[in-house]
Amino acid sequence: MNLWLTLAVNSIALGGLLFLLSAGFSLIFGLMRIPNLMHGSFFMLGAYFGVTFLSRGMNFWLAALLSGAAMAVIGGVIERFLLRRLEGQVLPQVLLTLGFAFIIGDISLMVWTGDPWQPATPAHLQGALQVAGLFFPIFRLVMVGVAVVIAIALWLMVDWTRLGAMIRAGVDDAPIARVVGIKVSQLFTLVFALGAALAAFAGVIGAPYLSVYPGLDFEMLPLALIVVILGGSGSLLGALVGSFLIGFLYNFGQAMFPDLAYVILFLPMLLVLVLRPQGLFGRVVS
Numbered sequence: 523m524n525l526w527l528t529l530a531v532n533s534i535a536l537g538g539l540l541f542l543l544s545a546g547f548s549l550i551f552g553l554m555r556i557p558n559l560m561h562g563s564f565f566m567l568g569a570y571f572g573v574t575f576l577s578r579g580m581n582f583w584l585a586a587l588l589s590g591a592a593m594a595v596i597g598g599v600i601e602r603f604l605l606r607r608l609e610g611q612v613l614p615q616v617l618l619t620l621g622f623a624f625i626i627g628d629i630s631l632m633v634w635t636g637d638p639w640q641p642a643t644p645a646h647l648q649g650a651l652q653v654a655g656l657f658f659p660i661f662r663l664v665m666v667g668v669a670v671v672i673a674i675a676l677w678l679m680v681d682w683t684r685l686g687a688m689i690r691a692g693v694d695d696a697p698i699a700r701v702v703g704i705k706v707s708q709l710f711t712l713v714f715a716l717g718a719a720l721a722a723f724a725g726v727i728g729a730p731y732l733s734v735y736p737g738l739d740f741e742m743l744p745l746a747l748i749v750v751i752l753g754g755s756g757s758l759l760g761a762l763v764g765s766f767l768i769g770f771l772y773n774f775g776q777a778m779f780p781d782l783a784y785v786i787l788f789l790p791m792l793l794v795l796v797l798r799p800q801g802l803f804g805r806v807v808s
Contacts, residue, residue, distance in 0.1 A: 527656060529773050535662035537769030538669030539731065542724030543742060544749040544761045545676060546717030552756020552804075553693045554710050556605060557612060559619040561721055562743030563626040568593045568722020569734040570630055573639045582644040586726035590719035597718025602711050623739060631736050640733035665727055672720070673762050680758065689713060745772070748791045754804020763802065 547561045568589040575585035600622065608614045643661045650657035680686040691699040692706035699706050725734070732738070749768050753760025768787070775786035794801060 524656075525777075529777055530770075531658055531662060533770040533773040534766065535659075535665050535731065535769075536772060537766030538666040539724055539728045540745055540749055540768055541669045541673060541762050541765035542727060543721055544746040544753075544765055545672070545758060546720035547746045548750045548753070548755055548757065548761040549676075549713055550717040551750060552754075553689060553713055555610075555612075556601075556714070557616050557619065558714075558717070559616060559743065560600075560623040560626065560739075561717070561746055562739035562741070563623045564593050564597065564718045564721035565725040565728075565742050566734065566739040567596075567626055567630060567725070569725030569729045569738070570634050570639070571722065572726030572729055573641050573734055574634075576641045582641075582647075582726075586723050589726045590723040593722030594715040594719035598711050598715035601714035605714070606707065606711075623743075627736065627739060634734075636736050638733045638735035639729070641729050643730045661730065665731070668727060669762075669765075673758060676758050685709075748787065750801070751791050752794055752801060754801025757801065757803040760801055760803030 543561070543565055546564075547558060550556050550558050550561070571589040571592055572585045575588060576582065580588075604618060605615060608618060647661040647664055650659050651663065652658075680689065688699070688704045689709050691702075692704055692709050696706045745768060749761060749764040751764075752767060753762070753764030767790070771787050771790065772783075775783040779786060
């Protein structure tokens with residue numbers, strides 16, 4: 523019983539972390555149609571920024587926010603001065619983002635070396651919460667709580683604010699949106715920067731859980747891709763559902779069927795691609 527419960531708690535914690543990672547990817551790919559293959563690099567580089575700040579004695583949450591802000595600036599600059607020139611050109615966008623992913627990987631290896639970095643769990647989040655004789659790690663519960671709060675905030679922003687309405691108008695019909703005075707290009711830069719910031723924030727939050735090491739970027743990128751394909755690009759609800767689904771498949775697959783772990787992980791994605799290409803909660807794009 524304890525094994526199943528432990529796996530379930532780990533799955534929920536991983537699902538929360540995956541949502542923080544994939545929400546930004548879903549926004550960038552679903553709204554801007556940019557296949558951003560450096561999103562895993564944003565996660566890893568943000569985590570490296572975070573562990574650097576933490577090693578200098580900075581507060582954990584402040585380090586996460588600063589890492590997110592730094593990655594938002596980097597992501598915004600890349601979108602504004604490079605990706606903007608390739609608007610609507612999928613293959614060049616793939617090559618550019620993939621190239622940046624390799625560049626970020628090499629720079630990270632040079633600066634932070636090949637040794638893994640695993641910061642300690644913040645002192646105020648250590649320990650476990652006892653419920654009905656069972657123990658739940660506080661830090662992992664907090665990860666899930668942060669993911670839920672950010673999911674609600676993103677939903678409110680996209681569906682219930684003027685900013686979200688302008689973003690959706692820019693996606694649906696950019697020329698008309700520009701005619702009515704909406705600065706579409708600036709909005710898209712803002713969306714890209716927000717996606718990069720979310721990935722970096724997730725990297726810091728996940729550092730005590732996963733540790734940070736070379737190759738983490740290309741381990742997390744496929745998980746984000748699967749989540750977005752399952753849930754549907756541009757759908758925050760889809761990203762949320764897909765994240766927790768992949769969290770369960772990943773943990774239970776690794777524990778119960780280690781030889782078939784990748785089959786269990788990728789098979790649902792293949793089925794969704796065949797039966798419902800737009801994803802579980804995605805819209806058909808004409």
